[in-house]
Amino acid sequence: MAWWQNLNQLESAFKSCRRCGLRGGCSQVVVSRGTPGPVVLVGEAPGADEDAQGFPFVGRAGQLLDRMLKEAGFDPARLYITNAVKCRPPGNRKPAPEEMVACRPYLMAQFAVLQPEIVVTMGATAIQAVLGRTIPVGRASTRFYHARHREREFLVAPCYHPSAILRDPRKYPDAVARWVDIRKRVEAAGLIL
Numbered sequence: 001m002a003w004w005q006n007l008n009q010l011e012s013a014f015k016s017c018r019r020c021g022l023r024g025g026c027s028q029v030v031v032s033r034g035t036p037g038p039v040v041l042v043g044e045a046p047g048a049d050e051d052a053q054g055f056p057f058v059g060r061a062g063q064l065l066d067r068m069l070k071e072a073g074f075d076p077a078r079l080y081i082t083n084a085v086k087c088r089p090p091g092n093r094k095p096a097p098e099e100m101v102a103c104r105p106y107l108m109a110q111f112a113v114l115q116p117e118i119v120v121t122m123g124a125t126a127i128q129a130v131l132g133r134t135i136p137v138g139r140a141s142t143r144f145y146h147a148r149h150r151e152r153e154f155l156v157a158p159c160y161h162p163s164a165i166l167r168d169p170r171k172y173p174d175a176v177a178r179w180v181d182i183r184k185r186v187e188a189a190g191l192i193l
């Protein structure tokens, strides 16, 4: 079976998941938007707009994300964008540890199919889901990390979640500079998107 058929099958399986209590309080499981490929963006969890429309990063934070990506030279439609947790937590609270544990196998399954070269984590929850440890975003967002999944190494590029920039617009120039930096890594790896 082709890898993209595997991904479709996987994403369909997510839709009927009830592994944690979040599914009972949301409208639908929100899996991904964009194009499957070697650069994967991971956020925290769907918000109200995402829960209503069924795609991640389609609200105000998503619009800001797209703006920053375009400023850095990316076409957002050519990136694969997902979340650490696929169902909306009530009131947009941070996902609880047990909810992150319940949902992490899905993120790992996405990685197994996509085999990403570069994973961009947006916010502290995504860092924890991908790297398995807590690192303050301010410190992490100036560095790159190496991670492994099933014996395959990939680069992890932490950055601020766009919601943090909505809350504090003074972070905007540094946030765009970080995306420019990530773009250079993408180009250096021969992954021109």
Ligand code: SF4
Binding pocket: 014, 017, 018, 019, 020, 021, 022, 023, 029, 085, 086, 087, 099, 102, 103, 106
């Ligand atoms: S958050 Fe993840 S583990 Fe929990 S019900 Fe939704 S898809 Fe399943």
